Amino acid sequence: MKMPIRYNIVKQLINNPDGLTPDGVYELIKDVYPSERTCTPKHIDKQLMNLKGTGLTEVADVEEAENGDLIMTYRITDYGKNLAHKDLSKFLD
Secondary structure (H helix, E strand, C coil): CCCCHHHHHHHHHHHCCCCECHHHHHHHHCCCCCCCCCCCHHHHHHHHHHHHHCCCEEEEEEEECCCCCEEEEEEECHHHHHHHHHHCHHHHC
16 A cells, blocks of 8 residues: 555655755655656645644745745654654554
């Protein structure tokens, strides 16, 4: 069974405690979901924002791209780690 994208995003953040940008997450998981329409940096950014809204992630850094867009780096919170290890442990190994 393939891990749901949202769980894989959480897993990547746990494995990269300094944080990741949506593009960084995409590069790590894109080969797992080659035909999944929601596996794009834009959709991953939405997932990360939703996870932030629930307290599972936080913004670690914000940079401005040359085009004026903001590039956010997200990291997992302690709450997010604890919840993931409790509820998603079969997907995290």
